[in-house]
Structure formats: C-alpha cells, structure tokens
Amino acid sequence: MLKNYFKIAIAVLKRRKFFTFISLFGISFTLTILMVLTAFMDNVINPTYPDLKRDRSLYIGRVEIRNTKLGWRNTSSPSFYFLTRYAGSMKTPVNMAISSNTSSSNAYVGDKKIVMEIKYTNAAFWDVADFEFTEGKPYDKAQIEQSQHLAVITEKTKANYFGDERSVVGKYIEADNIKYRVIGVVKNPPITSSTYYASMYLPYTLTKGNYKDTGNMGEFGAVLLAKSTADVPKMQKEYDQIVTKIPTGDKNMDELFSSADTYFKEKVRGLYGNGPSSGFSHFSILFGAAIFLFMLLPTINLVNINITRIMERSSEIGVRKAFGASSKTLVYQFIIENLILTGIGGLLGVLLSTLALYFINQSDFLDGLHLTLNFTILFYGLIACLVFGILSGVYPAWRMSKLAIVKALKAQ
Structure with missing residues (x-):
C-alpha cells in the first residue's frame, strides 16, 4: 500500500511542477534556516574550544x-x-x-x-x-x-x-x-x-x-x-x-x-536579567514564539497549495469514494503523500544546510567559529519535517475527505 502511495505522490509532484517547486522551496529554505540556527545554538550552548570545562563551570558576569x-x-x-x-x-x-x-x-x-x-x-x-x-x-x-x-x-x-x-x-x-x-x-x-x-x-x-x-x-x-x-x-x-x-x-x-550561572544562562541574564530573575523564562517564550511564527508562515502557504492541489484531484476522489474508499483511507493517503513531499524537502534542506555551513565556515564571517551538523541537529531537522508534513497535510486531507461523491464527479 505504501508503495502505491509513493508512486501516486511522485506522479502528483510531476503533474504540477510549479506548485511542487514552491512547496519544496518553502520546506527546504525554512529547514535550512532552522538547522543553521540550531547549529549556531549548539555551538553556543555546548562546550567548545577553549571552553571545554563548561559542564563544571559557573560564570559571574553581572x-x-x-x-x-x-x-x-x-x-x-x-x-x-x-x-x-x-x-x-x-x-x-x-x-x-x-x-x-x-x-x-x-x-x-x-x-x-x-x-x-x-x-x-x-x-x-x-x-x-x-x-x-x-x-x-x-x-x-x-x-x-x-x-x-x-x-x-x-x-x-x-x-x-x-x-x-x-x-x-x-x-x-x-x-x-x-x-x-x-x-x-x-x-x-x-x-x-x-x-x-x-x-x-x-x-x-x-x-x-x-x-x-x-x-x-x-x-x-x-x-x-x-x-x-x-x-x-x-x-x-x-x-x-x-x-x-x-x-x-x-x-x-x-x-x-x-549570580554564578551556567554559561548560557549567564548570557541570557545579561540580556533579560532583572534582579534575582535570570530572564530565562522570558527568553524561552520569545525564542519559542519566534520559531513558531517562522514555521507557521510557510506551513500556511503549504496548506493553501495543498488545498489547491487536492481539489484538482476531486474527480479521482469521487471515483475512489464511489468504489468504496472510506474518508479515513483517503486522509491517510494524502497525509502520506504530504509526508513524502516534506521528506524530499527535508533532504534538500539538509543539503542546503551543509552548503550554507560550509560557506559560513570558509568565509570566516564569524571569527574563529566553526559550525557543524551533528546528530542532534539532524534529529531536530527530522522533527521539523514531520511537523511540516502533518500540519500542512491534515487540514487539506480532511477537507478532501468530506467532499461529496456527486460534487466530486461533477468536477470532472
């Protein structure tokens, strides 16, 4: 069954190349930004040369x-x-x-x-x-x-x-x-x-x-x-x-x-600290909100593209419903298709992230900084792909599954 879904997904991607390009660009570009940012944060938070004893150090800066x-x-x-x-x-x-x-x-x-x-x-x-x-x-x-x-x-x-x-x-x-x-x-x-x-x-x-x-x-x-x-x-x-x-x-x-703080907390205190408050919760809320909004915009764009793509297949939906396909089966199929699309976008995002980090490291844009993709960053990239695939696929798939058979067939 999954093999058939994969074949259908590839055929759909080839059918409307412009929509496919917009979708893949939105996914890969967003993931590239997120993965480069994650690589930077990983470098800042974890022990790096010459601060290799960070796990047993406290910092006084204020x-x-x-x-x-x-x-x-x-x-x-x-x-x-x-x-x-x-x-x-x-x-x-x-x-x-x-x-x-x-x-x-x-x-x-x-x-x-x-x-x-x-x-x-x-x-x-x-x-x-x-x-x-x-x-x-x-x-x-x-x-x-x-x-x-x-x-x-x-x-x-x-x-x-x-x-x-x-x-x-x-x-x-x-x-x-x-x-x-x-x-x-x-x-x-x-x-x-x-x-x-x-x-x-x-x-x-x-x-x-x-x-x-x-x-x-x-x-x-x-x-x-x-x-x-x-x-x-x-x-x-x-x-x-x-x-x-x-x-x-x-x-x-x-x-x-x-205060004597851990490294990252001391840096956050320097930006948001106020008396006994380190400002870490304030920073976490702002950072989380920024990431959420950054991911929300391309997700909304993908939802609109997927709705257009799916509604173009209304005749296919009508035929499948007429032959007994349930709404659950159709939703499952289109979510799988969307996950395949976001998976391809994710692979492109990893490739673009590797190129971006190589450029940053070679250009010496940030003095002495060397950013790398590690398993933690790749894991976050995978999570982001799943989020994109699910969020941008569930609503269009649900709308498609509610399409009446007669209305779908008339759209032929």
Whole structure:
C-alpha cells in the first residue's frame, strides 16, 4: 500500500511542477534556516574550544544594586576586587579565571590598521581555559605581579601583524603606542565564546582601569571551576550565600544581586536579567514564539497549495469514494503523500544546510567559529519535517475527505 502511495505522490509532484517547486522551496529554505540556527545554538550552548570545562563551570558576569523604595537600579560587570574578595573566598571551586571585558586598541603595520580586541587576565585564566598553544606559553602569576609587558596573541593576530614569520615568540607587538613582548600564540577562539574571545591577552596589572578599586562594580568577569560536575550545584549555592552578605557599597542602594550561572544562562541574564530573575523564562517564550511564527508562515502557504492541489484531484476522489474508499483511507493517503513531499524537502534542506555551513565556515564571517551538523541537529531537522508534513497535510486531507461523491464527479 505504501508503495502505491509513493508512486501516486511522485506522479502528483510531476503533474504540477510549479506548485511542487514552491512547496519544496518553502520546506527546504525554512529547514535550512532552522538547522543553521540550531547549529549556531549548539555551538553556543555546548562546550567548545577553549571552553571545554563548561559542564563544571559557573560564570559571574553581572552585579546589580537597587534602591527598592525609589526603584533605582544600577547594573555592571563586577570589579576585580569584588571577584577576588568574595568569589575568591569560596571553598568549593578549585580555580577561578578572571578576565576583563574585551576592549579595542589599534595597531599599525605600515599603513595598515589592525583593530586589536584585548582581554586582561589573571594567571588562572590559562588553567581554567583549554587554549591550544601553537608556540610559546602563557604568562604566570609572578610575571603578572611584576607588571611585565607580555602578550599572548592569536594565530590570526600573528598573521595580520607579523605576516609569514614562522616564529614570533620574543618579538614585540605595539598597540596604542605601547610595546608588548609576545610570549605565546594560541589557536583562534570562536567569537561566540565571549568569555575567552580576544585578539591579544595581557596581564590584568596592565589594564588602563584601576583594578585596585575596592568598589563592587568594574569591568571584569570570572569563571568558577568545580572539581566535578556534581559539585556545581554546591558551588552555586555557596556563591548565593556569600552574595547575601555583601554590602551594596552605595548608601543610596539597599539591595545587591549577583549570580554564578551556567554559561548560557549567564548570557541570557545579561540580556533579560532583572534582579534575582535570570530572564530565562522570558527568553524561552520569545525564542519559542519566534520559531513558531517562522514555521507557521510557510506551513500556511503549504496548506493553501495543498488545498489547491487536492481539489484538482476531486474527480479521482469521487471515483475512489464511489468504489468504496472510506474518508479515513483517503486522509491517510494524502497525509502520506504530504509526508513524502516534506521528506524530499527535508533532504534538500539538509543539503542546503551543509552548503550554507560550509560557506559560513570558509568565509570566516564569524571569527574563529566553526559550525557543524551533528546528530542532534539532524534529529531536530527530522522533527521539523514531520511537523511540516502533518500540519500542512491534515487540514487539506480532511477537507478532501468530506467532499461529496456527486460534487466530486461533477468536477470532472
């Protein structure tokens, strides 16, 4: 029976090539967008170079103080003092990486201007992250305390600044008229890993800001590393307890909020967070609504096309009903046909997604980012195909099954 349905479906697809093209384009294009987006989200959420210990890490990137009576609110990154004084007093973490927000500086090679994205870090930054050094090594705690002008640069920065030189360790790189001796070169991190992404890394003692300031707010963030994944909830609970005892540091403010979150939740909090609320539920609703609407539009279009296609076959429906075919049988047949159509569109979507990801990776559109299709993404693609096939096939098939035999035969 399924073999016959497949033959009929192929014959129908060949009959009206324009409708078939519109249907397949709508399915494959929508799936391509969804699968590329899923590949991007998969890259953001799951551990990727150099953030490979994400499953046992918590991220601190935000401090918020409030005046509950007047409704005032002030939000910022934590200061170096805040992180070392409070997060640094925790017993559960086995290490804590501290790094500044990325700042831009200019470097020049002849008449060529190079924009350098700089992070200032502590020594533990290199222990928590899993950077791959192609040459040299990171600076250590003693060198940081001595405020030595040392730099770790990426392979891209090496190529842009030094050209084809084989080894650059020991050479000097100049940014904003300040010279730094290159001590190491690392493989390019992806731009999506904002915690670790930069063009050049410098000791925190060289920062232009005052890292010795004892206020709560500044320009740094931290990654707390637990001994094991099982210790992460304990580490989070310990941090929450410490935060309740931290003074606001401002006589006009009476509440302070800060959280140690998982990677993705920390990013969502930066966008939608408000006090103790991480904003994750708000983000989930908006993201889910956007995906739903994105899928709804092509589905409605497919429904209209399928109604037109099915009604053109009214004579066939009338004949089959006259010979005893039940409405259930006809609905089943047309849903199967539509699933075959969406399956073909899904295969085209996978092919287009592969080409799109190849283009994105080769174009270096997003610095250091490498997107791939994995089994999880292919599974979501399969689910999307089934959703398309069922949603766009059920209603037209139901309308077709209710067509009276006499009316169907008159349409001959």
